[in-house]
Each structure stands twice: as C-alpha cells, then as structure tokens.
Amino acid sequence: MKRDASVLKALLADKFKNHPHVGDIRGRGFFWGIELVQDRASKAPFDPARRLHAKVKAAAFARGLLVYPMGGTVDGCYGDHILLAPPFIASQDELAQIVSRLAEALDAALAQG
Numbered sequence: 001m002k003r004d005a006s007v008l009k010a011l012l013a014d015k016f017k018n019h020p021h022v023g024d025i026r027g028r029g030f031f032w033g034i035e036l037v038q039d040r041a042s043k044a045p046f047d048p049a050r051r052l053h054a055k056v057k058a059a060a061f062a063r064g065l066l067v068y069p070m071g072g073t074v075d076g077c078y079g080d081h082i083l084l085a086p087p088f089i090a091s092q093d094e095l096a097q098i099v100s101r102l103a104e105a106l107d108a109a110l111a112q113g
Contacts, residue, residue, distance in 0.1 A: 036080040055109035
C-alpha cells in the first residue's frame with residue numbers, strides 16, 4: 001500500500017484538474033492547497049461576501065472531513081483557498097475518501113449560491 005505524496009497529488013489532480021472553480025492545486029507532501037475561483041480562465045476570485053471558503057468548511061465538516069479554509073488570500077480581501085493536511089499514516093483508500101468528500105463539499109457549497 002503506497003502512502004506517499006504522489007498518491008494524494010494524483011487523486012487531487014484527477015478530481016479537480018478540470019473543475020470549473022478550481023484555479024490551482026499546489027502543495028508538497030501531505031499539505032495541499034486548492035484555490036477556488038469564480039472563473040477558471042481568468043482566475044477571477046469569488047466575491048468575498050459569499051464566504052465560499054467558510055461554506056466549503058461547513059459542508060466538509062457535515063461529511064466528516066476537516067479542512068483549513070482561508071479567505072482573502074489574493075490581496076487580504078479577495079480569494080478563497082482550502083488546505084488539506086491528512087495524517088501521514090492515511091491509507092490510499094482514506095486519501096481517496098478525503099478527496100471525494102472534499103469534492104462533494106465544494107459542489108454543495110457552490111450550490112448554496
């Protein structure tokens with residue numbers, strides 16, 4: 001069973017590389033950030049009043065997943081990111097479950113408007 005960063009990186013890329021509201025996926029090891037954008041092509045951020053990062057956090061928590069949400073990451077006001085930091089002992093199946101739950105949470109948060 002492989003427990004290295006390449007597994008998490010591949011799972012995140014596979015799930016989010018074509019997501020219309022993911023501007024970037026970056027990280028190292030088991031510490032990864034996902035940039036949330038209103039428009040993928042221009043990387044325009046969401047309106048800060050929407051508090052998308054907080055909505056994703058709540059939706060993830062409701063699904064049994066803890067994430068680190070951040071707002072204002074572009075200029076102190078605009079920009080939403082979600083950080084993941086799973087335990088180093090997470091199995092490949094657990095990493096897949098984390099990524100799946102995050103995808104569900106993001107879709108739920110976006111649907112809230």
